[in-house]
Amino acid sequence: TAQTFADIKRIDPEIDAFLTLNEAAAKKAAAAQDDAGIEADKPFAGVPVGIKDNIVTKGLKTTAASKILNNFVPVYDATVVEKLQAAGAIIAGKLNLDEFAMGSSTENSAFKTTKNAWDHTKVPGGSSGGSAAAVASGQLPMALGTDTGGSIRQPAAFNGIVGLKPTYGRVSRWGVIAFASSLDVVGSLTHTVRDAALTLNVIAGHDKKDATTADLAVPDYTAKLGQSIQGMKIALPEEYLGEGVDPAVAEQIKQAAEQFRSLGATVETVSLPHTKYAVPAYYIIASSEASSNLQRFDGIRYGFRAKDVKNLEDVYVRSRSEGFGPEVKRRIMLGTFSLSAGFYDAYFKKAAQVRTLIAQDFDKVFEDYDFIIGPTTPTTAFKIGAKVTDPLTMYMNDILTIPVNLAGLPALSIPAGLVDGMPVGLQLIGKQFDEQTLLQAADAFE
Ligand code: GLN
Numbered sequence: 001t002a003q004t005f006a007d008i009k010r011i012d013p014e015i016d017a018f019l020t021l022n023e024a025a026a027k028k029a030a031a032a033q034d035d036a037g038i039e040a041d042k043p044f045a046g047v048p049v050g051i052k053d054n055i056v057t058k059g060l061k062t063t064a065a066s067k068i069l070n071n072f073v074p075v076y077d078a079t080v081v082e083k084l085q086a087a088g089a090i091i092a093g094k095l096n097l098d099e100f101a102m103g104s105s106t107e108n109s110a111f112k113t114t115k116n117a118w119d120h121t122k123v124p125g126g127s128s129g130g131s132a133a134a135v136a137s138g139q140l141p142m143a144l145g146t147d148t149g150g151s152i153r154q155p156a157a158f159n160g161i162v163g164l165k166p167t168y169g170r171v172s173r174w175g176v177i178a179f180a181s182s183l184d185v186v187g188s189l190t191h192t193v194r195d196a197a198l199t200l201n202v203i204a205g206h207d208k209k210d211a212t213t214a215d216l217a218v219p220d221y222t223a224k225l226g227q228s229i230q231g232m233k234i235a236l237p238e239e240y241l242g243e244g245v246d247p248a249v250a251e252q253i254k255q256a257a258e259q260f261r262s263l264g265a266t267v268e269t270v271s272l273p274h275t276k277y278a279v280p281a282y283y284i285i286a287s288s289e290a291s292s293n294l295q296r297f298d299g300i301r302y303g304f305r306a307k308d309v310k311n312l313e314d315v316y317v318r319s320r321s322e323g324f325g326p327e328v329k330r331r332i333m334l335g336t337f338s339l340s341a342g343f344y345d346a347y348f349k350k351a352a353q354v355r356t357l358i359a360q361d362f363d364k365v366f367e368d369y370d371f372i373i374g375p376t377t378p379t380t381a382f383k384i385g386a387k388v389t390d391p392l393t394m395y396m397n398d399i400l401t402i403p404v405n406l407a408g409l410p411a412l413s414i415p416a417g418l419v420d421g422m423p424v425g426l427q428l429i430g431k432q433f434d435e436q437t438l439l440q441a442a443d444a445f446e
Helices: 002-015 023-036 079-086 129-136 153-158 193-203 247-262 275-296 312-323 326-339 345-366 391-396 402-407 435-445
Strands: 018-021 048-052 090-095 142-147 162-165 185-190 233-237 266-270 371-375 411-419 422-429
Touching: 002 018, 002 023, 002 090, 002 129, 018 129, 023 090, 048 129, 079 090, 079 193, 090 129, 129 142, 129 153, 129 185, 142 162, 142 193, 153 162, 153 411, 153 422, 162 193, 162 435, 185 193, 193 411, 193 435, 233 247, 247 266, 247 371, 247 411, 247 422, 247 435, 275 326, 275 345, 275 391, 275 402, 326 345, 345 402, 371 435, 411 435, 422 435
Parallel strands: 048 090, 048 142, 233 266, 233 371
Antiparallel strands: 018 090, 142 185, 162 185, 162 411, 371 422, 411 422
């Protein structure tokens, strides 16, 4: 543990991944483990981990990278945090993100901009940019992230590490600050596929505090690691190598397909025809849910409250106006509009219908194939500042990750070569609750 904090203090000034360090409590927890002596058989005994700062930690400041939660200290732990600690993990600290997980570059944090671990002039991706950069820069072996539209996989791809977004409902959201409740999933950022499997072993499972968690047994996710993928059928959607995807990135994915063939799998081209509608449908659904979830930040119950207010309404309006950043306000306005009486049918309802079509596209492919491959992102990491003034370009960056969230499927991003010295992410998309096949295939590829 002392070594971990020495590493963080040496490396993080260049990366800016951490928002809060948990040094004193972590050292105490590690010492308690040493005294007890029996902890070594726990899967995460003494392992330092980082937690994205939209996941609540008892007694440890949790901000969601928003000014509105500037000084919020939760009184309870998220289920995933409780489970990691019960498995022996030591919480090293809280990691930067886009405010309320809204963004693709971590530039929407109210506090700092995290840097890509490979090139400090580039973004680490987002919204779990702090988690990805902390792992990729060698500060931690594992960090938790959340993925609503790509926020684990995209930063994993940009930093050349492994990012696992489990099936919706596989992992408890209790204690995760809600962005879009029908899409949010907790997962891991790690160096290896095995570490992703080990983490899922600990965090997966039914939770009576989250009614959307599935009441399904948790298999040993390491069980199929090392097994052959001979005879597996892999689908490569033509839309995932099409317009907007950097040809050099597409080339790496074609090479990955060849590698899967050499491992004895077949790879065939398929179509997911509704892919092009995923981004607009997502931004309506996610923003609608966000506008509802964020109503609780009213200046009364949590965090920031505006000064010199005249009356109660003024408390609400001024606290929210001063507390939320521009991207969060944009989503609240978009979502409130989409849900309003006169526009609900034209926007929210349409988006929900499109969501079903996208899920059906996947179902059809999974009738014949074991899993799907494609790029995680259309390009490698871009320069800090390059897209921040153009939300639509920023949103399009998520075109390959968003369909997976709309369908609630599990997906994994693993490193697959370099373009101009920057890592490319290969995305593997699986059937619901079939994380095992994805981990097996990714491990065979690694
Ligand atoms: N970049 C997407 C967004 O801004 C996804 C974010 C996420 O997965 N949390 O909404």
